[in-house]
Amino acid sequence: MNGFVTDTGAILRREWLRYRRDRAYWVGQIAFPLVAVAFIGFGLNDVVQLPTGTDYLGHLASGMLALIVGSAGVGGGMTLIQDRDSGFLRALLVAPVSGGAVVVGKILARVAASLALVALLVALLAGFTPLRLVDPGAVVLGVVSITVVFVSLGVVLGAFLRSAESYRLIAAMVTVPLYFLSGIFYPVATLPAPTRWLASANPLTYGVDLLRYGLLGVSEMPVGRSTVFLCVLTAACAVAAVAAFERSAEA
Amino acid sequence: MQSTHTNEPAIRIEGLVKRYGDQVAVDGLDLCVEEGSFFGFLGPNGAGKTTTVSVLTTLTRPDAGHVHVLGRDVTRERAAVRRDLGVVFQEPSLDRELTAREHLDLQARFYRLSDRRRRVVDALARVGLAADADRPVRGFSGGMKRRLEIARGMLHEPRVLFLDEPTLGLDVTSRAAVWEHLRALRAGGRTTVFLTTHSMEEAETLCERVGIVDRGRLVVEGKPAELVADLGGDVVLLGLGDGAGAAAREAVTKVDGVRDVRVDADGRLRVTISEGSRRLAALLDAARPWSVEDVELHRPDLEHVFLHHTGHPFEPDRLGENGNGR
Numbered sequence: 001m002n003g004f005v006t007d008t009g010a011i012l013r014r015e016w017l018r019y020r021r022d023r024a025y026w027v028g029q030i031a032f033p034l035v036a037v038a039f040i041g042f043g044l045n046d047v048v049q050l051p052t053g054t055d056y057l058g059h060l061a062s063g064m065l066a067l068i069v070g071s072a073g074v075g076g077g078m079t080l081i082q083d084r085d086s087g088f089l090r091a092l093l094v095a096p097v098s099g100g101a102v103v104v105g106k107i108l109a110r111v112a113a114s115l116a117l118v119a120l121l122v123a124l125l126a127g128f129t130p131l132r133l134v135d136p137g138a139v140v141l142g143v144v145s146i147t148v149v150f151v152s153l154g155v156v157l158g159a160f161l162r163s164a165e166s167y168r169l170i171a172a173m174v175t176v177p178l179y180f181l182s183g184i185f186y187p188v189a190t191l192p193a194p195t196r197w198l199a200s201a202n203p204l205t206y207g208v209d210l211l212r213y214g215l216l217g218v219s220e221m222p223v224g225r226s227t228v229f230l231c232v233l234t235a236a237c238a239v240a241a242v243a244a245f246e247r248s249a250e251a
Numbered sequence: 252m253q254s255t256h257t258n259e260p261a262i263r264i265e266g267l268v269k270r271y272g273d274q275v276a277v278d279g280l281d282l283c284v285e286e287g288s289f290f291g292f293l294g295p296n297g298a299g300k301t302t303t304v305s306v307l308t309t310l311t312r313p314d315a316g317h318v319h320v321l322g323r324d325v326t327r328e329r330a331a332v333r334r335d336l337g338v339v340f341q342e343p344s345l346d347r348e349l350t351a352r353e354h355l356d357l358q359a360r361f362y363r364l365s366d367r368r369r370r371v372v373d374a375l376a377r378v379g380l381a382a383d384a385d386r387p388v389r390g391f392s393g394g395m396k397r398r399l400e401i402a403r404g405m406l407h408e409p410r411v412l413f414l415d416e417p418t419l420g421l422d423v424t425s426r427a428a429v430w431e432h433l434r435a436l437r438a439g440g441r442t443t444v445f446l447t448t449h450s451m452e453e454a455e456t457l458c459e460r461v462g463i464v465d466r467g468r469l470v471v472e473g474k475p476a477e478l479v480a481d482l483g484g485d486v487v488l489l490g491l492g493d494g495a496g497a498a499a500r501e502a503v504t505k506v507d508g509v510r511d512v513r514v515d516a517d518g519r520l521r522v523t524i525s526e527g528s529r530r531l532a533a534l535l536d537a538a539r540p541w542s543v544e545d546v547e548l549h550r551p552d553l554e555h556v557f558l559h560h561t562g563h564p565f566e567p568d569r570l571g572e573n574g575n576g577r
Contacts, residue, residue, distance in 0.1 A: 010360035018348050021387075087344035091403070094308050095361045096333040250312065 007097045011105025012112070015079065019113045029072060029117055033064040034124060041129065051189055052218050058130040062212040063184035065121055066146060069114045069211075070179065070204065073147045074171050076110035077154010080245070081164050099246035107151045107238060114147045115140065122215065134217040138227075142211030145230040149203055150175070152241035159248035183208045188220055203233050259322040261286040261411050261443035262307065267316035269302050276302040278467035280316070284445060284460075286410075289437045291458030291475075292447040293553065295565055299467040300447035301341055304415045307445070308338050320411055334362070337409030339400045341416040341447075347389040351380050351399050354388070355406055362407035370406065378402040378432060394425025401432055405442075412436070414446040418453060433457055451553045451565070463557055470560045478556045483510050485527025486549040487534055489520040492542035499541040506530060506537050 019025065041057040048056040083089040092102055118139065125131045133139065154171065161167045181195060182188075182204035191199055199205050206226040213219035219226070262284035269277040277299040284290045292300050305311035306318055309329045318325045323332050345354060355374055359367040375381050378398040388396060397417065404412055417433070418426040430453075436442060437457065448454055454461045455475045462472040471478060491499055495514045503522055504512050508530050511523040520538070524530055527548055535543055557565040 006363070007361065010357055013360075014346070014349065014353070014357050017353060018346070021348055083346070086346060087340065087342050088346045089344075090310065090340055091338075091344040093310055094333060094336060094338045095358070096330055097361055098330075 004098065004101055007101035008105045008108065011092075011097070011102055012108045015076075015106055015109030016112060018079070019109065025075075026117075029068055030121065030124075033061075033068050033121055036064050037061045037125060037129060048186075050187055052187060052220070054216055054218050055130050058216050059187070059212070060185065061125045061129040061131050062215045063208060065118055065125075065215070066142070066182070066204070066208040066211050067179055067184050068121070069118065069143050069146045070150045070175065072114050072117065073110055073150025074154050074175055076106055076113075076147070076151040077156075077158050078164065078167055078171070079106060080155055080158035081161065081167050084158075084162075085164065093249055099249055100242045103152075103155055103242045103245045104238065106155070107148055107241070110151050111144055111147045114143050118143050131215045132217075133215070135214040138210050138214030138223065140214075141227060141230060142207050142214060145234045146204065146207040146211070148234045149207070149237045152237035155241040156244040159244040178202055178204045181205070183212075183220065203230075206230055206233075259286075259319070260284055261288070261321055262290075262445060263317075263319040264303070264307075265317045267303065267306060267318055268314045269299075269306060269311065270314050275467055277306070277313075280464070280467065280469055282462055282469055282472065284443060286321075286443050287440055289444045289457065289459045290446065291454040291461040292445060292464060293449070293451070293454040293458075293461050293557075294447075294464035295449055298449075298464045300449075300464060301415055302467075303464075304338075304413050304445070304447060308336055308413055309333055335410040337404035337407065337412040337442075339397075339404040339412070339414045339417055341419060343396055343400070345388045345396055345399065348387055350385045350387055351375060351391075351402075352384040354399060354403055358403050358406050364407060374402045374406050379428070392425075394421050394428065397421060397425065397429060398432070401429065405436065409442065411443045411445065414444065416447055416449070418448075418450070430457065451557075455553055461553065463553070463560065465557070465561045471556065475553060479551050479553065480525055482551050482555055482559055483523045484508065484525035485523075485551065487520075487522045487524055487527055487531065488515065488545075488547040488549070489522065489534075489538055489543060490517075490545040491520065491538060492544045494518070494541070495520045496541075499538060502537045502540070503534065506534050509534075 037057065037060055041060045045055060045057045050056060050059055122131055122133065153174065157167055157170055161170060181199040181202050183199065188196060188199045188205060206221060206229055209219050209221045210223065210226045210230060213223055260283040262282065264280055264282040267277050267280040280303060292303065294300050302311065306313050307320060307325060309325050309332050312326055320332050321335055325332050352371060352375065355371040356367065359371055364370055375384050378401060380395060380399060380402065383395065388399065391399065401417065418429050421429065434457065436444065446458060458475065460473060461475050461478065463470045495518060499520065500512050503509060503520060508525040509522055510525065513521045515521040522534065524534065527550065531548060535546065554565050
């Protein structure tokens with residue numbers, strides 16, 4: 001167990017060093033939500049009336065944070081393919097490091113990067129939207145669960161797909177519908193019946209709702225139920241990702 | 252650095268078979284490598300060298316056969332095997348965004364090395380990368396990357412070090428630098444080294460023993476000099492002014508180490524002699540009464556050994572030699 005923690009820490013450190021140096025990643029991840037909220041949010045704020053009674057600007061701002069966290073998670077899964085392409089994965093596989101440590105290290109690095117990103121974005125968005133740290137615990141759980149689910153999804157895809165091109169294509173095919181059916185852009189309650197059912201089956205819906213609760217104090221779903229569901233889902237996704245990685249490492 | 256199994260070789264391969272689809276990469280390979288030896292696994296491209304290394308380093312599961320490293324089964328005791336291994340892959344296995352120091356630091360953490368910082372600094376200095384320690388690998392030349400890979404493979408002082416074509420694709424200067432490190436490693440004598448190569452020169456220069464592999468099977472194994480000597484020795488061609496008569500032939504046959512004396516198509520004496528360069532003077536002395544006019548010493552090398560045992564010439568793939576790996 002102690003060894004697992006040390007190995008996971010070593011992997012986490014390596015991933016973090018990579019993220020820290022990727023300036024384009026940070027600029028893009030910070031600029032995109034600010035621009036989207038400023039341009040779309042202000043444009044639609046007076047047009048859209050939400051059943052929850054909140055400002056559309058706040059709704060979109062919290063939703064964009066979830067979107068950024070989700071896409072960062074998918075990017076985290078893609079590092080597996082990048083490691084395979086560079087050959088670095090082979091070096092990891094002959095080292096006395098378990099597949100579990102590699103996957104958990106990758107997940108934790110993205111969690112750390114996304115928490116830092118969200119903290120910074122909330123500080124910036126608070127300047128011109130109603131976003132506030134209403135419930136920090138809910139924000140953290142929202143970020144952690146969305147990150148774990150999306151990195152795990154990425155690791156599972158990366159375990160089966162051999163090229164970065166096919167990964168990007170398949171990941172987009174899987175994630176874009178999840179984004180649109182999750183309450184990021186509009187409340188789930190406003191959707192027509194069949195799509196609303198799909199949205200309630202979408203794990204991202206609960207992550208978005210919890211994050212929004214933490215930042216605006218309003219939620220569509222009972223917070224307790226979302227919390228339990230997300231904790232279970234997070235653990236299950238991490239286990240699935242480790243299993244998929246270890247299977248793919250067997251040649 | 253005590254051996255866990257006193258009589259157990261460092262590497263024991265019995266009946267190894269590995270197929271990729273219809274293609275048989277390794278076809279019933281048997282091989283033993285003694286602990287502490289510097290072993291060369293020599294064969295043309297596609298002979299099954301890299302596949303064998305993949306199995307030995309626990310990356311690939313064999314389809315049949317038993318493979319043990321330091322007495323441990325590579326399929327059933329993977330984690331334990333990995334702790335004692337160092338591997339330098341044929342193709343790059345570095346993270347372009349990390350620096351040289353960060354690569355070694357990560358390795359040191361994986362192997363729980365004490366005094367991490369100092370060992371990393373020493374290792375970088377040993378391979379001549381001290382000045383480039385904090386540059387990302389993305390800006391490194393092929394030779395620098397290979398030296399970093401070697402430093403990483405050796406950092407934790409593994410009991411068995413695998414080097415898969417360590418000089419493939421390197422220019423002459425870089426290759427010489429890598430050879431220098433490997434010679435120093437051999438002089439240390441504590442690490443068992445398993446080096447694959449398709450370069451005859453590399454095998455003859457560096458390795459104490461070589462195993463020649465062709466089409467997934469071990470063809471012959473032994474010390475390079477002995478393998479060559481087993482062919483019957485060197486060939487000396489003597490052009491004699493007074494002709495290669497029976498008396499001359501008889502005089503030459505009496506020289507130590509001479510195994511065979513014939514007259515070739517040009518009327519020269521063709522003498523097969525072991526350790527020809529050492530005995531050339533004695534041979535010339537014996538032939539002097541028949542006035543020696545010209546002498547040629549032909550030394551057979553591993554290429555002749557390969558040809559002798561496989562019946563076909565060793566043809567390294569020139570494309571591969573130029574290094575088309577990423």
